[in-house]
Structure formats: C-alpha cells, structure tokens
Amino acid sequence: MPIRKISRTILKSLFGEPATLMYPARARVYPTSSRGRVAIEIAACIFCGLCRRKCPTAAILVNKEKKTWEIDRLKCITCNACVEACPKKCLAMRNKYAAAQTARQNEKFQAPEAKPGAGG
Numbered sequence: 001m002p003i004r005k006i007s008r009t010i011l012k013s014l015f016g017e018p019a020t021l022m023y024p025a026r027a028r029v030y031p032t033s034s035r036g037r038v039a040i041e042i043a044a045c046i047f048c049g050l051c052r053r054k055c056p057t058a059a060i061l062v063n064k065e066k067k068t069w070e071i072d073r074l075k076c077i078t079c080n081a082c083v084e085a086c087p088k089k090c091l092a093m094r095n096k097y098a099a100a101q102t103a104r105q106n107e108k109f110q111a112p113e114a115k116p117g118a119g120g
C-alpha cells in the first residue's frame, strides 16, 4: 500500500467521525434500503397461513382458532417472502430492528376481539 494512502487512512482514523455510535444514547438512522423487520397489522389478518407456508425458515406460526400470529425473530432472515405472499397486505417490512432478546421467545400478536353484532 503506498505511503500516501496509509497516511490518509491514519489521519482519517485520528480526526474523522468514529464508525460506531453511542447507542442507545444516539439512535442509528437506517438507510431506506434496509429491510428492518417484519411488522403485522393484526386487525387485518385473516389467519390464512400463507405467510407461514412461504416462510423458508419456519419463523412464523399462525393459529386460526385462537387468532394468533407469531414470529421467531431469531429465525427470520428478512427475505420478504411472507410480505409478498400476504393476500390482505397486512405484513410489511418496517425500517426498524427488533430489540435484543435475553431468551428465545416468539413475538405473539392476538387479533382484537370482534365487537358484538359487528360483521357476519
């Protein structure tokens, strides 16, 4: 490596901005192209299970009877397949990362109770 290039790298490291952030005091602004994490609008979900069937890592669990939708964030590879498969468009990739976990645990969403007398 030429000496000029090395000097430039050393100077940049000494006087430039650090590559790391004082997280969580300073939150990272993610690039718009980053996929983030899967989010669900549970009120729109019909529990058809298509997302579960399309998921290549079996990260999703759907229970039609209990009206629950679960995701194992540690299994999810943010491939977007579930988002593309959902017929109700209630899944989306949010440009935000899931919080750190201390135990392996699915994130569970429950459909809101139907209002009495509402719908068929």
Ligand code: SF4
Pocket: 040, 044, 045, 046, 047, 048, 049, 050, 051, 052, 062, 069, 085, 086, 087, 088, 089, 090, 091
């Ligand atoms: S594909 Fe969409 S509507 Fe069907 S279970 Fe998954 S999130 Fe719900």
Ligand code: SF4
Pocket: 038, 054, 055, 056, 057, 058, 059, 060, 071, 075, 076, 077, 078, 079, 080, 081, 082, 083
């Ligand atoms: S983004 Fe991909 S890996 Fe993650 S839950 Fe959806 S289908 Fe599964």
